[in-house]
């Protein structure tokens with residue numbers, strides 16, 4: 001009898017603990033490659049941008065690209081990232097040396113990946129991103145974000161950028177105010193430029209035919225930063241536009257929608 005009582009009370013304690021736990025860790029949810037808002041962390045973090053809304057102070061969090069639904073913990077919350085079927089695309093690269101890399105080219109590509117990673121590792125807090133993006137070129141989307149890529153029938157990483165159509169020489173403008181933090185001529189991405197928009201928001205421009213700005217330049221929204229080209233590994237001229245936020249590549253297509261920030265706060 002005494003034994004039974006103990007068991008009942010431990011069960012009650014267990015239930016209380018479980019319900020406290022679920023209260024303390026609400027589950028937030030969004031799609032693969034999206035940015036969503038969550039209640040801001042209670043401790044003040046100077047490198048995190050916060051927004052005052054009618055439902056409290058919020059901060060933004062990026063959801064990684066996933067290949068199946070996933071629950072992850074980022075910042076101070078649990079997040080359910082919903083898989084999206086972005087489809088697949090098959091491209092043919094005739095120049096086999098750009099598909100199966102020589103030791104020298106592989107070393108070059110590895111070194112360039114490190115340069116890009118380094119540029120993305122620190123973000124300014126002197127620029128506050130408005131998230132009020134404009135499209136960098138007026139062209140239509142030729143390859144959306146998230147497609148599984150097959151190059152010459154071999155599966156490669158998913159396309160975590162947006163391809164915008166444009167003839168060689170089409171002006172590319174800054175979609176948002178930013179600072180030029182990387183300029184390079186790279187194996188895969190050709191003439192490449194990265195802008196830091198502040199607080200962990202970056203954008204990169206690949207395959208350009210010409211770059212019109214210098215390292216450390218501050219550019220305003222709609223300033224010309226370069227021209228569309230076909231440099232690096234491409235099948236034709238286009239702009240390969242990547243947006244990074246909060247440590248993940250995010251879907252640029254949603255960012256250029258009117259009233260984007262309000263729609264996620």
Ligand SMILES: [Zn+2]
Pocket residue numbers: 143159161162163239240241
């Ligand atoms: Zn692309």
